[in-house]
Amino acid sequence: SQTIHQWPATLVQPVGSPLSLECTVEGTSNPNLYWYRQAAGRGLQLLFYSVGIGQISSEVPQNLSASRPQDRQFILSSKKLLLSDSGFYLCAWSLQGSTDTQYFGPGTRLTVL
Amino acid sequence: AQSVSQHNHHVILSEAASLELGCNYSYGGTVNLFWYVQYPGQHLQLLLKYFSGDPLVKGIKGFEAEFIKSKFSFNLRKPSVQWSDTAEYFCAVQTGGFKTIFGAGTRLFVKA
Numbered sequence: 001s002q003t004i005h006q007w008p009a010t011l012v013q014p015v016g017s018p019l020s021l022e023c024t025v026e027g028t029s030n031p032n033l034y035w036y037r038q039a040a041g042r043g044l045q046l047l048f049y050s051v052g053i054g055q056i057s058s059e060v061p062q063n064l065s066a067s068r069p070q071d072r073q074f075i076l077s078s079k080k081l082l083l084s085d086s087g088f089y090l091c092a093w094s095l096q097g098s099t100d101t102q103y104f105g106p107g108t109r110l111t112v113l
Numbered sequence: 114a115q116s117v118s119q120h121n122h123h124v125i126l127s128e129a130a131s132l133e134l135g136c137n138y139s140y141g142g143t144v145n146l147f148w149y150v151q152y153p154g155q156h157l158q159l160l161l162k163y164f165s166g167d168p169l170v171k172g173i174k175g176f177e178a179e180f181i182k183s184k185f186s187f188n189l190r191k192p193s194v195q196w197s198d199t200a201e202y203f204c205a206v207q208t209g210g211f212k213t214i215f216g217a218g219t220r221l222f223v224k225a
Contacts, residue, residue, distance in 0.1 A: 004156075034211070036215075041122070041217060042217050043117065043119075043203065043214070043216045043218060044203070044205075044215040045215075046211075046213065046214075049211045051211075057211070059212065090157065092157075099207060099210065099211055100145075100162070100164075101147075101159045101162065103156075103158075104149075104156050104157040104158070105156065106156055107156075
């Protein structure tokens with residue numbers, strides 16, 4: 001069966017510090033991968049998606065970036081965090097070639113102070 | 114801009130009460146519609162989905178939703194809720210490609 005992992009689960013970082021959040025998927029090949037952010041009281045906002053290694057599409061311009069160095073690894077990064085980057089970050093996957101059901105990870109709670 | 118609106122942010126019901134959570138979206142084209150649920154301590158997961166065909170779709174745990182195209186709505190219903198239905202519910206609309214727009218969520222608390 002497929003599983004999706006995210007780490008860390010929680011993170012507290014100072015403003016201006018770098019960020020690296022990791023997501024890995026097991027049990028499936030060549031998945032579509034997604035990064036979402038959920039701010040307090042708001043829905044999930046799609047940040048990035050990827051249909052293959054090295055292929056990243058950005059939905060929202062901001063100081064975050066994403067990379068997919070391996071088939072089942074998706075990384076969310078920032079060189080300098082802003083206060084507004086605080087939120088709950090979710091990684092998700094769906095079957096290659098399908099935009100059907102997305103399967104979500106446990107999320108990372110990021111607090112920028 | 115495309116958006117998804119969930120009418121209630123917090124709902125409190127007693128067990129056996131009926132549930133209806135509202136969801137409206139703003140997009141004039143073809144859509145795929147979803148309800149996701151997040152139970153306490155668990156991952157966000159699919160509850161039900163509509164792509165085409167019968168506008169009344171049934172999901173897990175006795176939930177159903179009705180797509181009314183003329184009203185741009187996809188309301189979630191359950192005739193009799195249980196304490197275990199306590200969760201946060203998200204309506205989502207896929208407008209094409211990979212972009213899925215989520216509502217802000219509704220927190221449901223069911224009193225035993």
